[in-house]
Structures are given as C-alpha cells and as structure tokens.
Amino acid sequence: MAEFTLRRCVSGDEPMLSLVGGASFLEAFADVLDGPDILAHFHKNHSVQAYSKYLAPAENRIYVAEVAPGAAPVGYIVCTAPDFPIETTAEDYELRRIYLLHRFQGCGIGKALMDQAIASGRELGYKRLLLGVYGKNYGAIRFYEKAGFTQIGERFFTVGATTHHDAVMARSL
Template identity: 25%
Template sequence: MIIKKVFATDIDMLVSFSRKTFFDAFFHLNKPEDIEAYASVAFSTDKLLTEINNPDSAFYFALLDNEIVGYIKINYASAQTEFKDKNAVEVERIYVLSSAQGKQIGKQFLDFAEDLAKKDNLQYIWLGVWDNNHNAIRFYERHGFKAFSTHDFFLGDDHQTDLLMRKELK
C-alpha cells in the first residue's frame, strides 16, 4: 500500500471518493435524506477545498495497485473538531472501500497517523466514532484506543452520539 498526500488538484477525486465511501458505510443504517443532507455539506467541493488548504489539516489517499482504496483526514491544533489541543492529533475520518477491507489499510492508516504524531512529539491521538458503529469501535479498541467521552453529532436531522476515543503516545 502507498499513502499519498491529497492536494487541491485532487479535489474532484476526494469529493467523489468521500461521498462514495460515506454512503457505502452508512446508507443502510440511516435515512437517505439525512445521509444526503450531511454529505451535501461535508463533502462539497468548497468545504473539502477549505479543509485541504487549512495548514492544520491533511488528507491522504491509500493506493493499492495504483487505485485509491481509502483515505484518512488528520487534524492538528486549531483544525480539530473538539479540543484544539496542540499536544494531540485528531483522526477525523478513515474510510476504506468495502472491496479493500480486510487488507490492513485501516491499521496502516492508524500507524501512519501515530508516526506523524510521534515525530511532532504529540501526547495522544483521538477520534470520534458513531456509538452504533460496533465494528469500528472494536477496531479502534484493538489498536489501543479507549473511550473517554461522547459528543453529539447531527446527520441531517438525526441526532446521534459519537464516542470520543483516544490513544496515549507517551
């Protein structure tokens, strides 16, 4: 697997891939109108371009055989969705095509994020995960993350709860 930084010139692919993987992951668990309402904002070209151009955020694609099979979004300092902690990094998104799951891509993404955080001498990695996404919660627990809080998340009009999980690095 190759991990490649995403740039503004990759915006069309990021928009398309973000929407596809989000819909694939959550469409069967939520109302279509809530999924579309969220995706139309979160994965719009303008929103993703703003995020790509934020120096405290970074997107990376995972490539297998020159095909994009996943992506990760990492936030530092002021770009973090909750704490804005300069001693931490947030993994805001990890998505992998269903056809590429089971190939250790998620693990490699977490290892990559951890390596970046350690190079910057950060103290921990944190993320939010939907409390109904039991497979993802187990995945993060297997990789050393522990739940420490919750926060509200609105998917369209649907009020959901995310577990906040963290992994200490020091």
C-alpha cells in the same frame, strides 16, 4: 492483500476525496440513515469545497490509499486540529476521518492508514490522537480499540436532520 500505496494529498485531490468520502459514507450508513440525511451530510461534509478547507492548514495531514493497477483511490485519512465537546489541549490531534471502501477492509490498508495517522501526529509533536465514531459502529470501535484507543467521552453528531451518539476515543502518541 491488495497491492496499495499511501500518498499525501495535495491541492487538486479534492474531487477524488469527495468521491471516496461520499461513497464510503453511503456504503457504511445506507441502512442506518435516511436518504435525505445522507445527501445533506454529503453536500455539507464531502463537497470539493470541504476538502479544500481540510487541505489548507499546514498542520493538517490527508493521505489517500490507492490500489494497483492504476492507483484507484479506496480510502483516506484526514488529521486536523481537534473539534470535540470535551476538554482538549494543544497537545491533541484529531483523526477526523479514516474511510475505507468495504471491499478493501481486512487486507491491511486500514491498519496502514491508522499507522500513518499516528506517525503524522508524532511527526508534528502531538501527544494524543483523538477520534469520534458512531456509537453503534461496533466493527470500527473494535478496530480502534485494537489500535490502542479507549473511550474518553461522547458527543452528539447530527447527520441531516437526525442526531446520533458518537463515542470520543483517544490514544497516546
């Protein structure tokens, strides 16, 4: 297992989040999405400005996983108010992103990030944690099921000019 720490992100971490977000998105979907779609998605969703908006609300929680030596960032979570085309309540919280570079998967960092998302939701008094996942990302779906999530709905997610099917999953907190 890689030696790592989790740290809550603060203002100034936006460039690091942008780098890790873009790298992990490219790594996960380079063989699924067209290059122009990946670039459009990056500029819209992984810009420094996008992460500034995530860091602003007090109820949002962003944690980064850093590996030794040197505390290099390899993954992160973003938890925020839910944004889904399904009925949600004030007791719902969304794990908007859980990204981890591929070479660090399977060594406990992903589980630690998930545990932190669950703890953050509980700490804030939420009762249910939601997430969306690309419907053909079977490895991620298995990881979420192992963490207690079940599918409760679906949505369509546009990346660049292409629309994809996502599963909406939830677990009790």
